Amino acid sequence: MAGGIVALLDDVAALARLAAASIDDVGAAAGRASAKAAGVVVDDAAVTPRYVQGLKPERELAIIGKIARGSIINKLVFILPAALLLSQFAPWLLTPILMLGGTYLCFEGAEKIWEKVSGHGHGTDEPASISGPEQEKSVISGAVRTDFILSAEIMVISLNEVTDEPFLSRAAILVIVALGITALVYGVVGLIVKMDDIGLALTERASTMAQTVGRGLVRGMPIVLATLATVGIAAMLWVGGHILLVGADDLGWHGPYGIVHDLEDAVHDATAGAGAVLGWLTNTLASALVGLVVGAVVVAVMHVVPRKTATH
Numbered sequence: 001m002a003g004g005i006v007a008l009l010d011d012v013a014a015l016a017r018l019a020a021a022s023i024d025d026v027g028a029a030a031g032r033a034s035a036k037a038a039g040v041v042v043d044d045a046a047v048t049p050r051y052v053q054g055l056k057p058e059r060e061l062a063i064i065g066k067i068a069r070g071s072i073i074n075k076l077v078f079i080l081p082a083a084l085l086l087s088q089f090a091p092w093l094l095t096p097i098l099m100l101g102g103t104y105l106c107f108e109g110a111e112k113i114w115e116k117v118s119g120h121g122h123g124t125d126e127p128a129s130i131s132g133p134e135q136e137k138s139v140i141s142g143a144v145r146t147d148f149i150l151s152a153e154i155m156v157i158s159l160n161e162v163t164d165e166p167f168l169s170r171a172a173i174l175v176i177v178a179l180g181i182t183a184l185v186y187g188v189v190g191l192i193v194k195m196d197d198i199g200l201a202l203t204e205r206a207s208t209m210a211q212t213v214g215r216g217l218v219r220g221m222p223i224v225l226a227t228l229a230t231v232g233i234a235a236m237l238w239v240g241g242h243i244l245l246v247g248a249d250d251l252g253w254h255g256p257y258g259i260v261h262d263l264e265d266a267v268h269d270a271t272a273g274a275g276a277v278l279g280w281l282t283n284t285l286a287s288a289l290v291g292l293v294v295g296a297v298v299v300a301v302m303h304v305v306p307r308k309t310a311t312h
Helices: 002-036 038-052 057-089 091-118 133-161 167-203 208-250 255-270 275-311
Strands: none
Touching (some): 057 091, 057 133, 091 133, 091 208, 091 275, 133 167, 208 255, 255 275
8 A cells, every 4th residue: 555655656756747847848948939039029019119109107007008918818819729720730831921920020120211211101100199098099909909910920930939849838838928928028118118207206306316317217218219119120120031031941942041041151160259149140130131122122012113103
């Protein structure tokens, strides 16, 4: 009897170790998948603050919370089931869908550059003027729609990294990615939009140091937002271009990514010490250049050509 209990306890301990290892594996895979979606995450964090510009300060966090709730619903209720079914029954569609998302990222990045250069912006960066509940609902609805596109890209990119995992592990990984990235993005957004208020509060303190820090925050936040927007554009072009290069390689067109990979290896081998970093930068810049070219073509098709046709 005692021997049976000992054997049972050994089995329980073995199962516990196995479960712990599985949890570690899921956590590690979720981390890798989240890292691959980093470019879209930066874009998400760069886009969202403009939705609360012009709001009363006391309403900013409440509205960000509602947008975050809509983002969770987008990811877990709509995107996650569709992505899991796709990965289970038609995994061959993941690469083409991912490449469509990559093309959209390239288009977004190139379009923002085109708007800055040409002055043909759509006014989407103007502050929202909110005066009542109906206007708040409209802003939240628009933000959640934009989030749906970005969330879909994040989830598909993440899913593409864990397609070899069992079904339940894939589901768990994507849930972790969805919750973790949403918390990260909207936590950072909340901090960003309240930073100027924190700065103003510090300027009213008696401490000279606090006042100095407060004035620095107030003056620095426009620079932070502008920098974040620029980084977001670069991240879209880099991630979009890389998705297209890797996707084309996976589908059998090895030439473009082969050139980039050979160039990366050449830089890596030619630069002692910093080879790894410079090789990565080479790959990143090449991917961003591909993203810019593809995005420029789509922008031309969507905006430039129709405008010229309309003038004739």
